[in-house]
Amino acid sequence: MDGNKVKPQISREKIREKINNLRGADKYLNRELSWLQFNIRVLEEARNSNHPLLERLRFLSISGNNLDEFYMVRVAGLKGQSYMDVSVRSDDGLSPAEQLVRINETTDKLMVHQQEIWAELIKEMRENGIILLNPKEITPEEFSWVENYFLESVLPVLTPIAVDPAHPFPFIQNQGFTMVLSLTRNTDNHDMVALLPVPHQVQRFIRLPKSDTSEVRFIAIERILEMFLNQLFPGYTINGTGVFRVIRDSDMEIEEEAEDLVRVFESALKRRRKGRVIRLKMNVDMPERLRNLVISRMDADEESVILVDGILGINETSQLIVDDFPDLIFTPYNARFPERVRDFGGDIFKAIKSKDFVVHHPYESFDVVHQFLVQAANDPDVVAIKQTLYRAGSQSQIIRALIEAAENGKSVTAVVELKARFDEAQNIKWARDLERAGVHVVYGVINLKTHAKVSMVVRREEGQLHTYMHFGTGNYHPITAKVYTDLSFFTDDKALSRDANRMFNYLTGYVEPIGVEKLSLSPFNLRSHLIDLIEREIQYAREGKPAAIWVKLNSLLDPEIIDKLYEASQNGVQIDLVVRGICTLRPGIKGLSSNIRVRSIVGRFLEHARICCFGNGSGLPSTSAQIFISSADWMPRNFDRRVETLVPIENQTVHNQIMGQVMAANLMDNQQTWTMDCDGNYSRVTLTEGIAPFSAHHYFMTNPSMSGMGTALKGEEVSPIYDHGKTVIE
Secondary structure, three states: OOOOOOOOOOOOOHHHHHHHHHHHOOOOHHHHHHHHHHHHHHHHHHOOOOOOOHHHHHHHHHHHHHHHHHHHHHHHHHHHHHHHOOOOOOOOOOOHHHOOOOOOOOHHHHHHHHHHHHHHHEEEEEOEEEEEEOOOOOHHHHHHHHHHHHHHHHHHHOOEEEOOOEOOOOOOOOEEEEEEEEEOOOOOOOEEEEEEEOOOOOOOOEEEOOOOOOOOOEEEEEHHHHOHHHHOOOOEEEEEEEEEEEOOOOOOOOOOOOOHHHHHHHHHHHHHHOOOOOEEEEEEOOOOOHHHHHHHHHHOHHEHHHHHEEOOOOOOOOHHOOOOHHOOOOOOOOEOOOOHHHHHHOOOHHHHOOOOOEEEEOOOOHHHHHHHHHHHHHHEEEEEEEEOOOOOOOOOHHHHHHHHHHHOEEEEEEEOOOOOOOOOHHHHHHHHHHHOOOOOOEOOOOOOOOOEEEEEEEEEEEEEEEEEEEEEEOOOOOHHHHHHEEEEEEEEOHHHHHHHHHHHHHHHHOOOOOOOOOOOOEEHHHHHHHHHHHHHHHHHHHHOOOEEEEEEEEOOOHHHHHHHHHHHHOOOOOOEEOOOOOEEEEEOOOOOOOOOOEEEEOOOOOEEEEEEEEEOOOOOOOOOOOOEEEOOOOOOHHHHEEEEEEEOOOOOHHHHHHHHHHHHHHHHHHEEEEEEEOOOOOOOOOOOOOEEEEEEHHHHHOOOOOOHHHHHHHHOOOOOOOOOOOOOOO
């Protein structure tokens, strides 16, 4: 990599001109193909022998679920553009139709790879006593149990449907799993086609009662249906069968001037279930006559049809993950409760007032966030709570705390985001529950998503109002907080409290946040502030000072930011990016991005925190560096169409923890890290001689992190995990 201590000779103008003259794929990678590369990395974890067997199965299932959602939303959008002959091109210069061709080429290979891994895993599972049976392997005792299960738990919810002029082909719901049959009536040799839709309520894989052996035995629902077709169609001969699964367009368009957002979203959710067919998967052995019938009646185009040589619904294989074999799953991890809070007898307000602190999830418990609101709900001195809610989950302690606060007479305001994709129905329910309890519920700004993660608690102390805040990088979701790596920052900084209040006033009353002091907010100045910070590093580099940028994100694809990073690279700024998912920046290109390195961590936990570190003239790591945490990825939607926060970290202890612990560990990881080349391809990091293995996830699970040590830390300072004076990564 180029150094950053030699003053660049080329002028700023020529550098910018060179970047501006580059077009399309010379400068950017394709967003959709970059996402598919991420899902390939997820799938590869299913072959990672360092993971227990059933955890590898979980990665396989996740890759299937990811791919379904990708087609429901991203591919559906591209198909819609293609149908309407929309001429808009992606940043890398591809039309919607061209992108669809390349997407399908990649996903065809990915799906073949999924089936290969499934075959490997199911064989290894059998060797370890987890068996997915075929009907011939069922014992007489098991057959009796399965028959009884079919009659009592399956048959009552099945609806066999004949397909003829009197019985038109029915609507098959999104992700619907259906058997199709060709039959002949024995009495008059009348031929018939029938469908057997399997309701979502029916389990895909049924576990049989425990036998005398230590084996765990399952059978798939389609195998059970095959076994008892004679009871579903008595008097018929079965000539041929097949199964198919449909993926439908699940994106939603909302009228911008809707008067009642809740009703509009309820209507849109119903329309989503009836969306256009985007993907129609059928088993490869389905008779051609049945296949053609299904394709024509489902109104599926040729590109949508996929013949699968293996199992349909790879996402549902997670139902085979059992806890009977502890050595086949990850050792359960119990998150630590921050000792800083214990130091103050569990009083979170006292802990915050003593000093800002940060909590590192999932290594430290999300319960501290819940307790922050529970304490506020029951504290007689608390007068008001303001809360953003993007995804809160189906069993949310946060919602219950807000309801309790309202019932205790607090003024509670909740900004509920109805546009959180696939959580819309749950958020509508929460909004109604909150309103019934007396919470003032608002839905933010109609053409923006409220993606910021902010809680405000206003408390009366000695006759004056004092504000305590929580800023997060992740959602207020107790389940995902156990598997997503995120940061929770607690502070009572007066300027930040004024800024947060300005943000809430904008969300509730369209009052534009004028005079913001420390926060940067989308859609107002978040992008421009980041560009200013990058520009400052460029100036340091040109002056011959150390200049460096460390960034941790989920996605990077904003062209304006990417161009600024290219400019910084050409001016000698050292840039290290940890991007879990989509990255359309092309690193390592001589004369453009040779000072930029991109890596991705995929492992037991889902990397989710957004962190930005700027050297500030001293390089990185440095106590004088500027550190920020954020709710925003570096995407146009986060800068232009969402309400997001960028929060400066000024407390030196927290500053050192985030930079010297979290970012350093991410950059040192050599166990779950992939590096990206200039063409968007990824390769797993391999150990070189003399380099010890280091896993960021394992490090934080086995070492007290962040605020976890409380007063046990001398002077409450955290020793960084890198060697002083040395770069963190080689």
